[in-house]
Amino acid sequence: DIQMTQSPSSLSASVGDRVTITCRASQNIRTYLNWYQQKPGKAPKLLIYGVSSLHSGVPSRFSGSGSGTDFTLTISSLQPEDFATYYCQQSYSTPLTFGGGTKVEIK
């Protein structure tokens, strides 16, 4: 199975900050990497697929990069509605696996 490791597990940031979350795969997953956002009590939402493609309606302040085993999600200027937990997921092979999540909190 492919293990997905996110870092940090949590972070505190202020509105307007640039935030970067890292996701590492235990083996090469090429560009089969996706990011989700989950707010408390809500279902996850797809943010980015295929490393860097924004899902419909996702603001352009979100971006993704990487390939192989190392990937990043960047929020260029954190907004109040961005405080949430973010998960990466590999879609290279089954079993599909998620990272442990990164909780973005208000500083």
Added chain:
Amino acid sequence: QVQLVESGGGVVQPGRSLRLSCVASGFTFSSYAMHWVRQAPGKGLEWVATLSYDGNTKYYADSVKGRLTISRDNSKNTLFLQMDSLRAEDTALYYCAKNYGGNSLFCDYWGQGTLVTVSS
């Protein structure tokens, strides 16, 4: 717009069974693979199973293989998860999710989930 509405959750004793349903609308259900993903209380996301658009290809997490069965009725736009031999570790919020499309294996839309609690 895409809507996915899960139902069937509840409190069940260990070893018993439960059947979850997910009714889909707003897209051509019979053209897309579908997923079940679960989230234990206070924990992260765990993929459970995936079913191809035609029901012929199924993938399962090892933790549920042989106990949980994914199926669909395309005439009723409904996805199912038959849960047998339930264990305490199956306690979670179960989400139904639509596959993005083609040969992809990720979820572009999610339901709100249905809670399964396995407890004596």
